[in-house]
Amino acid sequence: MRGDNAVLIRGGGDLATGVALRLHRSGIRVAITELPQPFAVRRTVSFSEAVYEGAHNVEGVEARLVKANQLFAWDEANCIPVIVDPDANLLRAIRFAVVVDARLLKSPPAPLPAPIPLHIGLGPGFTAGSDCDAAIETRRSHTLGRVYWSGSTQADSGEPEGDPRRVLRAPAGGEITGIKNIGDQCAAGEVVAMIDNQHLVTSPFDGILRGLIRSGLHVTKGLKIGDVDIRNDLSACFLVSDKSLTIGGGVLEAILTKPEIRSKIFAVSH
Numbered sequence: 001m002r003g004d005n006a007v008l009i010r011g012g013g014d015l016a017t018g019v020a021l022r023l024h025r026s027g028i029r030v031a032i033t034e035l036p037q038p039f040a041v042r043r044t045v046s047f048s049e050a051v052y053e054g055a056h057n058v059e060g061v062e063a064r065l066v067k068a069n070q071l072f073a074w075d076e077a078n079c080i081p082v083i084v085d086p087d088a089n090l091l092r093a094i095r096f097a098v099v100v101d102a103r104l105l106k107s108p109p110a111p112l113p114a115p116i117p118l119h120i121g122l123g124p125g126f127t128a129g130s131d132c133d134a135a136i137e138t139r140r141s142h143t144l145g146r147v148y149w150s151g152s153t154q155a156d157s158g159e160p161e162g163d164p165r166r167v168l169r170a171p172a173g174g175e176i177t178g179i180k181n182i183g184d185q186c187a188a189g190e191v192v193a194m195i196d197n198q199h200l201v202t203s204p205f206d207g208i209l210r211g212l213i214r215s216g217l218h219v220t221k222g223l224k225i226g227d228v229d230i231r232n233d234l235s236a237c238f239l240v241s242d243k244s245l246t247i248g249g250g251v252l253e254a255i256l257t258k259p260e261i262r263s264k265i266f267a268v269s270h
Contacts, residue, residue, distance in 0.1 A: 016102035106125050169223060
């Protein structure tokens with residue numbers, strides 16, 4: 001893989017995966033960096049699961065775990081490589097045309113280890129023109145997916161979108177064990193997971209378990225660990241969200257806005 005005609009996405013959660021899919025389907029080569037132990041909630045639609053499984057398929061597109069030094073020989077255009085590299089150190093060796101920070105840290109990022117032609121940040125914490133070149137709005141509103149070339153996106157409200165009850169949080173710190181699987185029907189009050197085999201996590205209402213972090217991970221009290229959807233739509237568990245695709249459209253717009261970036265990315269991939 002030549003970095004000068006590819007995009008590096010930092011993070012492989014559900015929103016990052018929507019971005020990766022939109023770019024991949026537009027003919028843009030993509031690579032993803034992740035943590036050694038990702039904490040994705042919507043695991044079925046998160047390429048970060050490749051870190052645990054070796055490979056993970058979302059909507060017909062496969063992501064595969066590889067080592068950073070394998071990227072130089074990477075030529076599988078129909079497969080997205082995932083690298084465990086939380087600090088993006090591979091940027092010291094490979095100069096990507098674009099870096100998209102999709103980690104949703106909601107705080108100002110540390111500087112990249114090397115200069116990048118186009119640095120795009122998703123959501124709160126980024127200020128276009130300061131710590132990134134462009135910032136993309138991630139909060140649901142009439143500005144969702146908009147590209148800002150100066151200034152910041154909406155501040156983090158600290159509250160989940162929609163019914164706050166849908167978000168399942170760890171009642172205590174410890175190791176999580178899933179009792180239900182993503183896609184299962186849940187009755188109000190039914191046990192969905194346990195922490196250290198003693199603290200129960202229950203469904204707030206009747207619905208489908210849309211997300212649950214992987215069993216065996218150590219969680220902290222208050223951490224988001226699951227998501228129950230009141231809508232009786234199983235497909236919502238296995239399709240990337242409208243929100244993530246909209247944000248992906250914003251990233252695509254930012255890339256195509258810059259002629260010098262556009263010419264690099266599409267010179268070889270088309």
